[in-house]
Amino acid sequence: MDTMIGVIGGSGLYEIDGLEGADWVTIETPWGDPSDQIMTGVLDGVKMAFLPRHGRGHVHSPTTVPYRANIHALKSLGVTDIVSVSACGSFREDMAPGDFVILDQFIDRTVAREKSFFGTGCVAHVSLAHPICERLAGACLTAAQEAGVTVHKGGTYLCMEGPQFSTLAESKLYREVWGCDVIGMTNMPEAKLAREAEIDYASVAMITDYDSWHPHHGEVDISEIIATLGANSENARNLIAKLPKLLGATRDTCPHGCDTALDFAIMTVPEKRDPDLVAKLSTIAGRVL
Ligand SMILES: CSC[C@H]1O[C@H](OP(=O)(O)O)[C@H](O)[C@@H]1O
Ligand SMILES: Nc1ncnc2[nH]cnc12
Numbered sequence: 001m002d003t004m005i006g007v008i009g010g011s012g013l014y015e016i017d018g019l020e021g022a023d024w025v026t027i028e029t030p031w032g033d034p035s036d037q038i039m040t041g042v043l044d045g046v047k048m049a050f051l052p053r054h055g056r057g058h059v060h061s062p063t064t065v066p067y068r069a070n071i072h073a074l075k076s077l078g079v080t081d082i083v084s085v086s087a088c089g090s091f092r093e094d095m096a097p098g099d100f101v102i103l104d105q106f107i108d109r110t111v112a113r114e115k116s117f118f119g120t121g122c123v124a125h126v127s128l129a130h131p132i133c134e135r136l137a138g139a140c141l142t143a144a145q146e147a148g149v150t151v152h153k154g155g156t157y158l159c160m161e162g163p164q165f166s167t168l169a170e171s172k173l174y175r176e177v178w179g180c181d182v183i184g185m186t187n188m189p190e191a192k193l194a195r196e197a198e199i200d201y202a203s204v205a206m207i208t209d210y211d212s213w214h215p216h217h218g219e220v221d222i223s224e225i226i227a228t229l230g231a232n233s234e235n236a237r238n239l240i241a242k243l244p245k246l247l248g249a250t251r252d253t254c255p256h257g258c259d260t261a262l263d264f265a266i267m268t269v270p271e272k273r274d275p276d277l278v279a280k281l282s283t284i285a286g287r288v289l
Pocket of ligand 1: 009010011012053061062085086087088162184185186187225284
C-alpha cells in the first residue's frame with residue numbers, strides 16, 4: 001500500500017515548504033468543513049498532506065476545531081499516517097521550552113467535543129490502550145534526532161478543554177498526582193478519531209512553557225509561548241522533512257493493529273443500522289460496513 005503522511009500543524013505551524021506539486025485542496029465532508037484547505041504534494045517520493053489544525057490565521061479555538069471533519073478529510077485523501085505537531089506546556093523540569101517530546105499516552109479531560117464518528121444507529125468500540133502508533137512514533141523520534149532537536153521518548157499528554165490555561169491547583173494535580181508530562185488542548189479527540197478511522201497516529205509535543213507549577217517561571221502566558229513558537233516551528237519543519245525517507249513510499253499493515261482497529265469494533269447488528277449514518281461512515285468505516 002502507498003504511504004501518505006498527513007501532518008496536522010498546531011499553533012505556530014500553519015504551512016510547510018518543499019512539497020513537489022504543492023496544491024491547497026478543498027475537501028467537503030459529511031461532518032462539516034475541515035479547519036482549512038489541505039496542502040497536498042510529494043516529498044522525497046512520498047505523498048504528503050498538510051492541514052493547519054486551527055486554520056491559517058489561527059481561526060479555530062481548541063474547542064471548535066472540527067476534529068471529525070479534519071480526520072475524515074485526511075482519510076478521504078488516502079492518508080495512512082498522521083503526525084500531529086502541538087505546542088505544549090511541560091510538567092517536568094527536564095522537558096524544557098524548546099524540547100520536543102514524542103508522546104505515548106493521553107489523559108482526556110475535554111468535555112465539549114464530538115469524540116466519535118459512531119453513535120446511535122451504528123455503535124462501535126475501538127481499543128485505545130495504546131493510542132500512539134509505535135512504528136510511527138519511532139520514525140518521529142529518529143527524525144527529531146536527525147534534525148538536531150533535543151527530544152524525549154515517551155510522555156503522557158493531559159488534554160484540557162481550554163481555552164483558558166490551568167489553575168495552579170490543576171497544574172499541580174496533573175503533575176504531582178496524575179504524573180502527566182505535558183499539557184495541551186487539542187490531541188483529544190484527534191487521536192481517538194484517527195484510531196476509529198484506522199489511521200496510524202503519532203504526536204510531537206513542542207514544549208513552549210512550564211505551565212503554572214514551576215516556582216521560578218511563574219504562570220504561563222501567551223507572550224512566552226509565542227516567543228518560543230518560532231524556533232519550535234522551524235525545528236518541526238526540519239523534523240517533518242526527514243519523515244518521508246524514514247517511512248518510505250510504501251508500507252505494510254501496522255503490526256500493532258492501528259489500521260485494522262475496526263475489525264471487531266462494530267456492535268450494531270446490520271439490520272438495526274441507521275442507513276443515513278452508515279452512508280456518512282463510508283469513508284471512515286467502509287472497509288468493514
Ligand atoms: C498558543 S497556546 C494554546 C494553544 O496551543 C496549543 O495548540 P496546538 O495543540 O494546536 O499546537 C494548545 O493545545 C492550545 O490550543
Ligand atoms: N501550558 C499550556 N497549557 C495548555 N496548552 C498549552 N499549549 C502550550 N502551552 C500550554
